[in-house]
Amino acid sequence: MEQTVSPLSVKDSERLEVQRSVVINFVSEGSLEQYRTAAGKLGTLRAxxxxxxxxxxxxxxxxxxxxxxxxxxxxxxxxxxxxxEDDFGRDPALRVERTSVLLFPLTMISKRVERGEIVDVFDLFNGTAEIALKRATDELGN
Known part of the structure; x- marks a missing residue:
């Protein structure tokens, strides 16, 4: 089962925008400025x-x-x-620039909630970034 990595298509980008809107609908107008930051996004998810x-x-x-x-x-x-894209379909992923390191945030929260876990999005964010950046550093040989 081989994976093919490609830039997002217009259809992929539109899908992500629709999915973002589901969360943004819960952000009050007064909080939109804060939401534009990474910490604001994480705070919204935590709430x-x-x-x-x-x-x-x-x-x-x-x-x-x-x-x-x-x-x-x-x-x-x-x-x-x-x-x-692989045998199971096409999904959005994150790639650490100039590496083959891939992350699949689409299911990072859903799988944990479905298993009944309490999700600390700040811990998830920090842990995921730490692991990905370490793998990228190792891959780049730095």
Whole structure:
């Protein structure tokens, strides 16, 4: 099963925008400026999780939260959105620039919530970035 990594297509980008809008709909007008920061995105995700806005069976909505988590990683660490296609389909992923290191934020929150775990998005964000950046450094030989 081989993976093909490519830039996002127009259709991929549109899909991500629709998914982002699911989360943005919960952001008050007065909080939009804060939401534009990585910390603001993470704070929004934390508030949604703590309030139990989405149930464990609301996979799509939880995956929308994963896209916003990915946006925060892009914003803070310069990762790039790409599309990964394999035998199972095509999904958005993050790539650490100039490496083959891939992250799949789409399901990072949903899988944990579905397993009944309490998700600390700040820990998830920091741990994911730390691992990805270490792998990238190792790959680049630095």
């Amino acid at each position: 949604l999780l703590e309030a139990g806005v989405f149930e464990a069976d609301q996979t799509y909505e939880l995956q929308c939260m994963g896209i916003v988590l990915g946006d925060a990683l892009v914003q803070q660490h310069g990762f790039e959105w790409v599309a990964v």
